[in-house]
């Protein structure tokens with residue numbers, strides 16, 4: 438079978454890896470930009486012993502998706518930097534709320550005291566779940582905010598769930614589907630009438646990889662077993678996360694997979710014998726195409742032949758994020774940790790700050806990443822401020838929140854346009870609709886990537902694997 442992949446981000450490169458394993462060659466990956474990696478981008482200042490990440494920096498070694506990524510990392514022989522559960526970056530997560538830095542509880546003991554910004558001990562929210570009946574009419578979906586408010590109260594929805602959603606998709610919890618992060622809990626609530634019961638059941642699941650999934654023929658990956666044994670909370674890669682797409686590209690190139698950079702796909706035309714891709718101005722036929730493109734980028738490619746599919750793809754919204762990396766000489770943080778999130782009820786112009794130099798060894802540097810915009814991009818940045826204005830704003834916020842009064846010595850401002858999809862209420866149905874359309878019209882097209890089956894690195898790699906495994910053999 439001749440196959441091609443659209444997009445050389447992590448999902449597209451992973452699709453290439455799994456396609457090579459399943460169908461062999463010929464195989465070509467078409468990437469519009471002059472580099473691989475998509476949103477994964479590292480600036481490694483080896484000369485000064487620090488790293489700036491404009492996209493992701495850590496991966497969670499959790500469950501089947503986590504094990505799957507570790508299998509790939511092992512195959513590519515990459516060096517990981519584990520962050521164990523005992524590490525300060527795993528233990529200390531903060532909120533900036535009500536004018537102060539607040540440490541989130543990191544042990545069951547923390548549930549019994551009154552920890553600002555909360556005004557009641559957190560165990561009371563759990564009790565509330567136990568005594569609150571679920572809605573009489575069964576729900577198919579709802580926002581994660583309304584679910585949390587219903588089960589645990591408004592304070593939890595505002596100060597725990599909403600900032601968490603900012604730290605995963607820069608989105609507004611009032612719009613994001615409960616199925617995005619809490620599908621299991623939501624379904625158990627719908628079935629049993631309570632989340633706690635569901636949570637208890639979920640604790641027994643997912644500790645080990647379910648061999649029934651049939652993903653790992655040789656047993657669970659060694660690195661995953663090590664991560665479980667050593668209690669990793671998350672991990673990075675030595676040299677930064679961009680090492681992963683670069684290593685995938687090298688692996689594929691060494692096996693004669695054609696990775697064509699600066700080769701944008703401009704349209705797709707399907708027929709009974711396969712699909713014709715317009716790559717730049719050339720017409721390229723293949724039997725099957727795997728698209729890892731963001732949904733809004735795939736939509737125009739299919740619009741002429743399949744306007745309804747195109748419209749459904751455009752129904753998946755995206756948001757813009759501003760990322761400001763800053764380096765300061767010396768150790769300046771008063772409190773180490775992973776970073777802080779700002780609950781949207783605070784109405785501040787930032788979503789949060791990541792303390793990169795606490796997560797990873799960066800010598801005598803303080804490296805911070807300030808993230809802004811997301812769902813609230815237009816509200817704060819609709820007047821398109823200059824990079825200098827954005828840097829000044831981020832620097833003032835760092836001064837105010839972290840009491841760091843120096844100016845950063847090195848900095849970078851990135852505007853990430855439409856970088857993260859929003860799984861708004863009804864997302865699961867929308868994705869089913871898109872895939873049903875493809876099935877009904879027997880289009881030789883598979884969809885993977887952040888638009889559909891999860892926005893994290895683990896999700897996009899696993900989605901590539903599952904989509905490749907589901908391609909019918911001709």
Ligand SMILES: Cc1cc2nc3c(=O)[nH]c(=O)nc-3n(C[C@H](O)[C@H](O)[C@H](O)COP(=O)(O)OP(=O)(O)OC[C@H]3O[C@@H](n4cnc5c(N)ncnc54)[C@H](O)[C@@H]3O)c2cc1C
Pocket residue numbers: 443444445446447448449467468469470473474475476477491492493494495496497700701702703729730731734758760853856857885886887888892893894895897
């Ligand atoms: C700020 C930020 C922080 C994040 N932090 C984390 C984190 O800590 N942990 C985590 O697990 N995940 C994190 N993520 C999510 C993670 O980065 C993404 O899920 C992942 O990188 C998405 O990969 P992808 O391949 O699906 O998409 P993309 O990276 O968007 O790749 C798609 C590729 O397709 C190319 N393309 C577009 N149009 C065309 C065309 N017509 N023809 C050919 N090529 C085309 C693009 O140039 C791009 O290279 C973060 C994301 C962001 C934005």
Ligand SMILES: C=CC1=C(C)c2cc3[nH]c(cc4nc(cc5[nH]c(cc1n2)c(C)c5CCC(=O)O)C(CCC(=O)O)=C4C)c(C)c3C=C
Pocket residue numbers: 495496497603604605606607670671758775776777778788789790791808809811857892893894895
């Ligand atoms: C502490 C501050 C954080 C900020 C600010 C932040 C911004 C931010 N994050 C994403 C996308 C993702 N982040 C993910 C994981 C993740 N993010 C933070 C913290 C901040 N993120 C933490 C502590 C973690 C690890 C999660 C954990 O251990 O519980 C992920 C992956 C989620 C997964 O399923 O593994 C994504 C995706 C964006 C777009 C963003 C911009 C504001």
